[in-house]
Amino acid sequence: MMTQSLITVTRGGATAQITLALLAVAALVLAGLPWLSGIGGSGRAVALLVYILLAVMWNALAGFAGLVSIGQTLFFGVAAYITIRLADAGVDPYVAILLAIAAGALLGWITSLFMLSLSGGEFAIGMWVLSSLAHLCVNLDPLIQGETGTSLIALNAYALETRSAWTLWLALAVTVAVLAALVVLLRSRTGAAITAIRDDEIGSRSIGVDVIRTKRIVFVLAATGTAAAGALWLASNTTFQPRAYFGVQWTAYMLFMVLVGGLGRIEGALIGALLFFVIETLFGAFGAWYLVGLGAVAVGFALFLPNGIWGWIGPRLPGEAIPTGYLITEINKTSREEN
């Protein structure tokens, strides 16, 4: 029954190359914004990158590892707080941001040691409790003055043009690095396990996948990326009021972006973040009505396009846009008996 036939494996074709080219052009345009559109444009671009980070990381966590967290604000808020604290201690604000991202990774690893033994609703609520706890602790810090908050005043050492450009470039570099890390991870041996857990956790255990170890890798990556988003949001907005970082609205935004874009695909998270950014830019000024509209859009998607935008586009493309799979081509096909 063993027929000798040679096979070749392809990972990514024309669709992937076009996608990569589009992403590269987008990154170049964003990098050039300080010259193209000045301070205002750079600020909006950082917002877009923060949304992308949040969506991609929440999607990695919920869409791939099956860990639905409503408390990722833990990492978002704590990273911003650590940046404030380090800058107050005399660390350069940009160095402080990088250190806060590293602290986010460490916090993610520590949290994973006890949170990953929970599952489903317990995990979701547990993360929210941790986030609320961190929020309360931060409020107790005299430097923060409760909900009055404080600012990243150390940034004033840089001219406005300089720091808005630097913040944008740092945000761009971090986002590209996090996206690249995620794609490399998903294409690796561990990535196949992550995808398997997404599809069937019990089935994964039965073929030898170490589910907890695999989830921990995703959890720590998500913590790191979300922490980066928090520190960058602070660098862009300079003010730190605890409620604006630990608030539940961020969880709602993450859910919106991922569900509308398409759960379980990186492309979906990217499109969801872009759509959210556009809606916010156009309608953000309408206050409460903006939130009502956002909710209506989410309900509309849940009813009519439950797999999100990418769930509709993805299967209609000739190949994977961000290739994580394997395509087998059989060469020198010998006659084979099918039973």
Added chain:
Amino acid sequence: MTQTDTLVLQSSGLSMAFGDFKVLEDIDLRVTQGEIVGVLGPNGAGKTTLMNLLTGAYAPTAGRVQLMGKDVTRLATAARCRQGLGRTHQVPRPFTGMTVFENVLVSVRHGRATAVPDPVAVAWDVLHDTGLAASANRQASTLGLLDRKRLELSRALATDPQVLLLDEIGGGLTEAEGDKLVALIGNIHASGVTIIWIEHIMRMLLNSCSRLICMAGGQIIADGAPGEVIDAPAVQSAYFGAAA
């Protein structure tokens, strides 16, 4: 493969209770290398619970499980798999977002004790042996029931098991499909894999197994050559009803 006296899978005093309800009591099971053992019994006999204790899905309330002479009672399912204990699920559990090939590749890369130099080639060989090679690039979600069962088998085989546990793999198939599956399982057994096969469909077991075990009420009520087990009075009354 010829049968030897090497014990590959063994349970002693294996018991399981959910609260006060005893599902399994004192199961002593000894399976030697090269056997193909059928396990039958009426609904509620404890077959699936036995399966779950052997694979590590549940921890037993008492007793031990040994795989290749090593105590694995405290090992998780994934670790037992890497030590040579493969299984299939009653309801196939394909990774629906992946292709058939990718499904098997994950198994090759995660289910073995030692890494293979060329996992792609190994996965391809497995698909050849199970008759799924032509469907390698298909999304697993598009497979019919027989092919889903073949995929379950392929994934289990890709972990290079010493012992393979089949959980009602014949259910829901037509007779012709069932025959194809029986032939495939025969090939797997011939390649040297010891098989324990839980099944409702008596005909499949009678044609394939070197030994039958009948369970009822959480206990083993008969164990031996297929003909003898089927004719045992205890089996007749438990499995076919007293009137049979």
